Amino acid sequence: MxxxxxxxxxxxxxxxxxxxxxxxxxxxxxxxxxxxxxxxxxxxxxxxxxxxxxxxxxxxxxxxxxxxKAEDLDVGDEVETVGLGMERDLFVGEVIGMYYVRRKGRIAYRLRRADQNLPRLFLREHLRLLSDKQRVRQGEIEHPTPKWNGSGERIGFSD
The missing domain is CATH 2.30.30 (SH3 type barrels.)
Structure with missing residues (x-):
């Protein structure tokens, strides 16, 4: 299969x-x-x-x-670059191209930053898929939801 x-x-x-x-x-x-x-x-x-x-x-x-061999990125994915010391700018971009580099045996990715296509190619370890961002876990404490029955006082203003 x-x-x-x-x-x-x-x-x-x-x-x-x-x-x-x-x-x-x-x-x-x-x-x-x-x-x-x-x-x-x-x-x-x-x-x-x-x-x-x-x-x-x-x-x-x-x-x-x-x-x-597939890597977990595809054309159209939103990614952020991973910095390497002070050498590389961090930014968010979109994968617009995937190219196989035979001499490295790897996939290289072309990115678009804002409306500009970048000439440099990036390897997978230089990119982080945005859906991999850390998420806040579900809380463990049950909090009561406030309920309002429609009653209450109106605040009147005098002229």
Missing amino acids: IEFPQYGIYPRWPEDGQGWIHPDDIAIVSKLLPGERVVRRESFDGTYYHCRYGKWTFRLRPALWLQI
Whole structure:
């Protein structure tokens, strides 16, 4: 049984042309692939893998791809950078790209800070997913909820 999601890259275009791409998705796929972009396979319907890269979804027939060990970040996630002494600014950004760096065997992430795409790539250990923030645990003491029955006095002001 195949477990999803799977992450990987399509480093080369198959030599048999565009037959491996769903006809409705050729325009999207020809802009994204081949290359080092890390694609997320979400399901398989028997003919096509249903894939996602950020906001783009597309369907591909089985083809040669390099599967990559998943990290817990995806395109579109909000992250904060983790500082390294006084060397790096801390900021909150959005993951706008995932690229596989073969010589490191790792995924590198491109971020957008406000409306600016950053030229530098970040590794996973330099980023913290915002949903991983510390949370206040549920209280252990039962506090009574005040109840109001509608009665009371009105404060009158004299002119």
